[in-house]
Amino acid sequence: MTPEAIIETLKTLVDTDKVRTDSESLTTWGKDWTKQFEPAPLAIVFPKSTEQVQALVRFANEHKLALTPSGGRTGLSAAAVAANGEIVVSFDYMNRILDFNAYDRTVTCQPGVVTAQLQQYAEEQGLYYPVDFASAGSSQIGGNIGTNAGGIKVIRYGMTRNWVAGLKVVTGAGELLELNKGLIKNATGYDLRQLFIGAEGTLGFVVEATMRLERAPKNLTAMVLGTPDFDSIMPVLHAFQGKLDLTAFEFFSDKAMAKIMDRGDVPAPFETDCAFYALLEFEAVSEEIANQALETFEYCVEQGWVLDGVMSQSEQQLQNLWKLREFISETISHWTPYKNDISVTISQVPAFLRDIDAVVGEHYPDFEIVWFGHIGDGNLHLNILKPDAMPKEEFFAKCASVNQWVFEIVQRYNGSISAEHGMGMTKRDYLGYSRSAEEIAVMKAVKAVFDPNGIMNPGKIFPA
Amino acid sequence: MTPEAIIETLKTLVDTDKVRTDSESLTTWGKDWTKQFEPAPLAIVFPKSTEQVQALVRFANEHKLALTPSGGRTGLSAAAVAANGEIVVSFDYMNRILDFNAYDRTVTCQPGVVTAQLQQYAEEQGLYYPVDFASAGSSQIGGNIGTNAGGIKVIRYGMTRNWVAGLKVVTGAGELLELNKGLIKNATGYDLRQLFIGAEGTLGFVVEATMRLERAPKNLTAMVLGTPDFDSIMPVLHAFQGKLDLTAFEFFSDKAMAKIMDRGDVPAPFETDCAFYALLEFEAVSEEIANQALETFEYCVEQGWVLDGVMSQSEQQLQNLWKLREFISETISHWTPYKNDISVTISQVPAFLRDIDAVVGEHYPDFEIVWFGHIGDGNLHLNILKPDAMPKEEFFAKCASVNQWVFEIVQRYNGSISAEHGMGMTKRDYLGYSRSAEEIAVMKAVKAVFDPNGIMNPGKIFPA
Incomplete structure (x- = not known):
């Protein structure tokens, strides 16, 4: 089949105006946030329904065409880069919140829902979607599931995996599977849902996700603590974790701190220069809890693990302390x-x-x-x-x-x-450093179960 | 190979005295808590090491012999019943706790460690293993993983799945896989660990598990609330969940309550007769929290959802309230x-x-x-x-x-x-009521990846 014929057929499978082949579109939707690989997709398609996704997969199987899923394109492993003439399947037009249930605390989304949109929606219901990270304003739920996104609150809330109550997927074979159906307890054989979480689109497409929401955190309070060396951070973590349910425990070095201070727009947490800094956060639900935090801080100072520290007393101070950590990536991008x-x-x-x-x-x-x-x-x-x-x-x-x-x-x-x-293309050749040859062989065999023709995001995860 | 020759070979694969074929042993280790199927294993073997497990699996593959894993034999689906001449592989002698790490809050166990033993061990470290249920005194960690055990604290702590940081498994093909290695964040391809959780021993044997521990709960406090009808329980759950982090929310009917009262050894929570009862539990970490619980209770009474209620004021009262729920199973077993x-x-x-x-x-x-x-x-x-x-x-x-x-x-x-x-044998023929034909076909293909000769616990999960 010629490229032209493929493109013409694609226009019959999705809405006619939802196939793009102009060079700007190919560049935009053909890549994620990585810059290592040149995007070179054949076309970008924007399905609007599960049926259209299934039609695309069936067509791709017939003609052994490679499909690359595309979400918010904020990935950092080139898992969503189409560098080899793939058809990019973008979920930008499958971006609706379909259902919410207050008793179940679940929200059913199309994969193109943006993370921040889900967070906002949860807030409007008096609830909370706890997976949060720098690219939440652009990343999409489908992509989050594909990479099992983590972020800054994992210590308390876990990865995206923990929040997926159910998935509808179209496998690489074109079958629609409804996995786990939003249930909490379900002991009816293998939990296939788990395979799709973190699969980087190599098994199939997520076309609908039921995500759990959580009680909104109360009176979030942060501390920034300076330590004399890295080793001291560990007993500090241990001491606080024994007393409080931490919602975050981040660290950064003096070099990171220096770069942030050089910006001039973030107040220093305290005067003392330290080798490392820990930022921890917890819910100060009562005065008792806040006092426990202060007592633990004092204990850490007595032990010589902490040189100086500060605790936020207002929402503004909380935000300012978080800037010390959150601005690092952007600030050092200059170098x-x-x-x-x-x-x-x-x-x-x-x-x-x-x-x-x-x-x-x-x-x-x-x-x-x-x-x-x-x-x-x-x-x-x-x-x-x-x-x-x-x-x-x-x-x-x-x-x-x-x-x-x-x-x-x-x-x-x-x-x-x-x-x-994730692995994407940037790390695929190093997979053997984390997974054994036997595991990799099993992973390939599992992929073949869901994607017998190898059309789903080829060249990702596995060594070339 | 004759049965006698098989038994003789088994004695060379595990310690000689760790093969049993006497009829009492065959009956004891050939079944779980179900009574529907007659146990009829060929032999019971008790490996003492991963190497012995691997040797057994290799031998079973060579001669196409069926293996049935056996833990604490408290299962309720006949997943651990050997009714067709299987070789039962019992983990009673692989029951050691191998490692503990305070910073990671993880404990590495052999599969034969009893749930209560892990709970006790955690307590000794000032920590908590939160998966708890009636058979915790006999059930083993390997079995818990095989059924993804749940129990009474799932609303707060989730299923066993949430507590498995790493698994060493011997697949049905005899390969040793080390899955996830105790990591919290690991985005290196498919999370195969998840497949073994809830697989009822049909993919391979768990030979080592790294389990997470949690902060011990503080000042657990229970309420029992009586409702006029079942429907009222739902807004009660919703109201409390909006205010407190519940560690349990159980219910039982007036008929269950009547049977418990007839025992004569459990005090009534209050005088009012109600159609249904809810038992909820939370950590009363401060007076504020306890007050919120009481306010929510009053609100529920005002709404007409709750007719009467009581809150525990001591450890003894907490235990007594829990007896109302925990004694039901045993009490009604008479009928x-x-x-x-x-x-x-x-x-x-x-x-x-x-x-x-x-x-x-x-x-x-x-x-x-x-x-x-x-x-x-x-x-x-x-x-x-x-x-x-x-x-x-x-x-x-x-x-x-x-x-x-x-x-x-x-x-x-x-x-x-x-x-x-789980599905075991009791529910296998009904699998299609919860999983689609396409899902079942995929599950079978996934099983074949790990267990190409179908030696691992055949006849379980899938319809006969």
């Missing part, structure tokens, strides 16, 4: 950083971080490393800033070897080479 | 009841319950129905008591048609024919 999103078990974080610091420092002493991340769940974001004088090409060539060293260390610590961004 | 464990979404419970009452009442007006269950998660336990005068055979023959009616109603409500007990 076109090498980034890596990795995880180990919490207890291993200090040694792990030291090992990576050592190997990078040994080879590239002039590289500046900026650490931050969600230490409450073992997820570290490693950022290496490009020295101003170094050309981009040289910097990224050197960082290719950093990748290798980092993943070798991850493997030694039994960690994950992708904590929350 | 050799027909039992069914089903679920729908919470909001549909009242209509669903009415429909089942109607169909049973219409055909068998002399049957006494006793309802209780975990209404906070949509899980109902239907119990029909045998009329004293009716012979057992006649009663169970009549109940066979009850099964059919109940499952038809479950299907109409998009519910689950097994909320938390």
